Amino acid sequence: MATQSQGHYFVPNPSLYPFILSAGLLVMAAGFIFSVNESVPGHSAGSWMMLGGLGVILAMIFLWLGKVIAESQGGHYKTWEDKSFRWGMMAFIASEVAFFAAFFGALFYMRVISVPELAGFDPEFTPYKDFLGAWPSAGPGGVVLGTEYTTAQFTPMGAWGIPAINTLILLTSGATVTWAHWGLLKNKRSQLVMGLFLTVVLGLMFIALQAYEYHHAYNELGLTLQAGAYGSTFFMLTGFHGFHVTLGTIMLIVILLRSMKGHFSPEHHFGFEGVAWYWHFVDVVWLGLFVFVYWL
Amino acid sequence: MSYTTTAHHDAHEDHPSGIMRWLTTTNHKDIGTMYLIFALIMFMVGGSMIMLVRAELFQPGMQLVQPEFFNQLIGVHALIMIFMALMPAATGFANWMLPLQIGAPDMALPRLNNWGFWLLPPAAILLTLPYILALFGIGDGAIATGWTFYAPLSVQGGIGVDFAIFAVHLLGISSVMGSINVIVTIFNMRAPGMTLMKMPMFAWGWLITAFLLIATIPVLAGAVTMLLTDRHFGTHFFDAAGGGDPIMFQHLFWFFGHPEVYILLLPVWGFMPQILQTFARKPMYGYKVQVYSLWAIGALSVVVWAHHFFTVGMPVPALLYFMYSTMAISIPLAVLFYCWIATIWRGSMSFETPMLFAVGWIILFGIGGLTGLVLADVAADAQYHHTYFVVAHFHYTLFAGGIMGIMAGVYYWLPKMTGHMYNEKLGKLHFWLTAISFNLTFIPQFFLGLAGMPRRIPDYALQFSEFNMISSIAAFVLGAAQLLFVYNIISCARGGKKATDQVWEGAQGLEWTLPSPPPYHSFTEQPVVK
Numbered sequence: 034m035a036t037q038s039q040g041h042y043f044v045p046n047p048s049l050y051p052f053i054l055s056a057g058l059l060v061m062a063a064g065f066i067f068s069v070n071e072s073v074p075g076h077s078a079g080s081w082m083m084l085g086g087l088g089v090i091l092a093m094i095f096l097w098l099g100k101v102i103a104e105s106q107g108g109h110y111k112t113w114e115d116k117s118f119r120w121g122m123m124a125f126i127a128s129e130v131a132f133f134a135a136f137f138g139a140l141f142y143m144r145v146i147s148v149p150e151l152a153g154f155d156p157e158f159t160p161y162k163d164f165l166g167a168w169p170s171a172g173p174g175g176v177v178l179g180t181e182y183t184t185a186q187f188t189p190m191g192a193w194g195i196p197a198i199n200t201l202i203l204l205t206s207g208a209t210v211t212w213a214h215w216g217l218l219k220n221k222r223s224q225l226v227m228g229l230f231l232t233v234v235l236g237l238m239f240i241a242l243q244a245y246e247y248h249h250a251y252n253e254l255g256l257t258l259q260a261g262a263y264g265s266t267f268f269m270l271t272g273f274h275g276f277h278v279t280l281g282t283i284m285l286i287v288i289l290l291r292s293m294k295g296h297f298s299p300e301h302h303f304g305f306e307g308v309a310w311y312w313h314f315v316d317v318v319w320l321g322l323f324v325f326v327y328w329l
Numbered sequence: 330m331s332y333t334t335t336a337h338h339d340a341h342e343d344h345p346s347g348i349m350r351w352l353t354t355t356n357h358k359d360i361g362t363m364y365l366i367f368a369l370i371m372f373m374v375g376g377s378m379i380m381l382v383r384a385e386l387f388q389p390g391m392q393l394v395q396p397e398f399f400n401q402l403i404g405v406h407a408l409i410m411i412f413m414a415l416m417p418a419a420t421g422f423a424n425w426m427l428p429l430q431i432g433a434p435d436m437a438l439p440r441l442n443n444w445g446f447w448l449l450p451p452a453a454i455l456l457t458l459p460y461i462l463a464l465f466g467i468g469d470g471a472i473a474t475g476w477t478f479y480a481p482l483s484v485q486g487g488i489g490v491d492f493a494i495f496a497v498h499l500l501g502i503s504s505v506m507g508s509i510n511v512i513v514t515i516f517n518m519r520a521p522g523m524t525l526m527k528m529p530m531f532a533w534g535w536l537i538t539a540f541l542l543i544a545t546i547p548v549l550a551g552a553v554t555m556l557l558t559d560r561h562f563g564t565h566f567f568d569a570a571g572g573g574d575p576i577m578f579q580h581l582f583w584f585f586g587h588p589e590v591y592i593l594l595l596p597v598w599g600f601m602p603q604i605l606q607t608f609a610r611k612p613m614y615g616y617k618v619q620v621y622s623l624w625a626i627g628a629l630s631v632v633v634w635a636h637h638f639f640t641v642g643m644p645v646p647a648l649l650y651f652m653y654s655t656m657a658i659s660i661p662l663a664v665l666f667y668c669w670i671a672t673i674w675r676g677s678m679s680f681e682t683p684m685l686f687a688v689g690w691i692i693l694f695g696i697g698g699l700t701g702l703v704l705a706d707v708a709a710d711a712q713y714h715h716t717y718f719v720v721a722h723f724h725y726t727l728f729a730g731g732i733m734g735i736m737a738g739v740y741y742w743l744p745k746m747t748g749h750m751y752n753e754k755l756g757k758l759h760f761w762l763t764a765i766s767f768n769l770t771f772i773p774q775f776f777l778g779l780a781g782m783p784r785r786i787p788d789y790a791l792q793f794s795e796f797n798m799i800s801s802i803a804a805f806v807l808g809a810a811q812l813l814f815v816y817n818i819i820s821c822a823r824g825g826k827k828a829t830d831q832v833w834e835g836a837q838g839l840e841w842t843l844p845s846p847p848p849y850h851s852f853t854e855q856p857v858v859k
Contacts, residue, residue: 041434042433055451058448059499062451063458069491073467116517117517124508128505128509128547131543139555139577148572265555
């Protein structure tokens with residue numbers, strides 16, 4: 034904090050984007066609900082509502098961030114505003130960490146507590162006689178809420194194939210984005226653009242391999258979202274991570290295009306750093322996934 | 330502390346007029362006003378729902394509503410009161426008062442701030458829409474699991490659960506955005522010379538609240554997402570046949586749910602010492618130790634969650650751990666109580682409405698805290714769990730400790746916000762009616778709980794009749810008394826005796842150096858704090 038007055042703080046003009054964005058979220062949520070509840074009248078309109086809402090959301094994000102970029106290029110953001118964005122991005126990433134913690138928590142809980150406990154009942158009373166409780170597990174099976182669930186037969190995903198390659202890809206992409214940052218700091222524009230381009234390519238490679246891995250899991254390993262504890266945690270964790278990688282890649286593409294247009298200066302480039310932080314964050318989450326979902 | 334300020338009387342207010350002003354605003358005062366009005370509206374909506382519940386519980390037997398509808402009422406009442414009344418009220422104060430108290434030109438991220446508010450009405454629509462859809466034969470009404478979404482009931486539940494899940498998602502985004510804004514504002518927007526340990530206590534209370542929200546709200550989002558996939562996409566998170574566990578939902582939910590209690594209370598613990606020192610005309614007692622206590626409570630609040638389900642069947646070491654850690658919270662909380670009382674001790678007190686609420690709050694919230702200590706005892710909890718004792722306990726903490734605290738804040742800052750004095754007689758009447766009818770509503774519920782009346786059940790055995798009747802009548806008075814509150818606020822906003830800049834004789838802090846009401850843009854030049 035400065036000891037002297039920091040001059041004028043930029044307060045943006047009134048904006049309708051947040052309001053429309055919220056309305057889009059409302060429509061998308063309602064559409065989603067209608068589309069997943071078959072018995073409800075209006076079910077058929079659900080997916081269209083969802084798509085419409087999503088369109089509004091994407092348009093608003095595009096316009097909103099476009100406005101932010103214009104304000105940034107217009108020189109409205111000085112050191113003081115820049116600091117706000119930094120604090121804000123850090124707090125946002127912290128909230129994302131907490132979000133992933135919920136799913137990691139679910140994984141650890143199932144692995145360490147609920148699955149072994151289901152095998153640990155007194156043999157005389159247990160409803161799950163032949164269940165050993167070893168991980169990976171799809172659970173003992175049984176009647177669930179009126180419907181019969183037979184334990185899914187699946188092969189768990191090995192760590193040293195695609196996941197290991199993906200680990201290398203993400204670690205390398207962390208290095209390339211840092212190399213791009215060095216280029217930006219030294220005002221070597223070609224190094225900046227090249228580094229970002231490589232990072233984007235690596236991100237796309239990761240997504241492609243992940244898609245192939247899902248295909249492989251569903252078609253050859255019998256590993257599906259419905260495959261009990263292992264399937265649930267595997268797909269939720271890797272799925273949300275993959276979603277974040279996709280978002281991160283889109284963000285990287287945006288700053289790549291901005292770099293090519295000559296945005297960012299060695300002194301003033303929060304947009305770049307925010308995306309880089311986010312990218313390192315998905316990288317670190319991946320390391321957690323690699324160790325706890327694939328490897329151990 | 331002393332200040333040098335230059336208050337600007339900005340003539341031009343560059344904003345659209347009419348409805349567009351409110352839809353598009355990036356001004357912290359406008360957004361704060363919207364939060365507060367929204368909270369007041371939802372407080373009345375959630376309150377009307379519980380009036381219906383108390384009417385049903387007036388006598389044993391089923392008279393007015395179907396049991397399914399009763400279940401929907403209690404769950405939605407809680408969700409509304411927690412997420413759409415108490416939390417937005419606290420956020421409204423943060424928006425209005427934080428920039429004024431720390432000498433900032435506005436909140437740090439104004440557009441995000443606007444979004445944070447405008448996520449709330451869609452969430453309110455999602456939560457209550459199933460009631461209306463049910464009238465047209467779509468679905469079977471709102472969420473009927475209680476506010477806690479416990480699996481497997483919530484996995485089996487109707488379309489109302491889906492609506493509630495998405496309502497919680499929107500509320501979660503809103504809270505995270507609000508928290509980011511508070512954190513950034515406090516760290517980056519303080520006036521020159523205002524070090525962290527010179528900040529008003531309200532800023533401390535909100536800072537810790539924001540940290541707790543950032544750490545726990547996403548966990549709730551994750552938990553309800555798992556619930557959604559369990560409901561519709563065949564995952565087995567909360568399902569023993571697939572290796573999952575319904576109790577895991579309780580762990581995830583209360584990992585959020587317990588800090589949530591402090592999220593609701595910490596902002597109040599922040600501004601309450603300021604109200605007490607104003608009307609005691611004495612400096613705040615133990616500023617530093619209060620800050621440390623707030624931090625201690627914030628830290629402890631994330632490691633005690635399982636005391637909400639002691640009876641679910643946990644290993645004894647886990648029970649002991651959660652019991653002792655829960656009881657440990659009473660130490661920093663007792664320190665806070667000591668400081669609050671020491672602040673007014675031998676002060677030259679005067680009892681305007683905010684002070685009445687503040688003193689009433691200390692006593693009633695004290696009862697809430699002490700009954701919580703009883704519930705934290707594993708052995709005793711086996712008797713109290715899921716009875717009306719719990720209902721009475723958390724209404725002493727959340728209604729007396731939360732809502733009555735917020736009311737103190739409303740009366741305290743209303744003259745600053747509107748520029749007019751509220752009707753003092755009406756305010757005092759509101760306080761006495763609220764305090765008396767509140768106690769008459771909930772003291773009987775302690776005894777009902779001790780005698781074994783389970784919560785969340787629309788019918789009860791005959792021996793509970795008298796206490797339920799007393800409780801219901803008092804609840805109706807409590808509900809009606811809030812109309813006075815609404816009336817007083819509206820008439821104060823529309824006119825009344827002009828308020829001075831300082832409003833209260835003993836008021837201290839930057840917000841009182843500005844005119845009442847403050848100009849649209851305050852502190853465009855930051856004041857210097859010495």
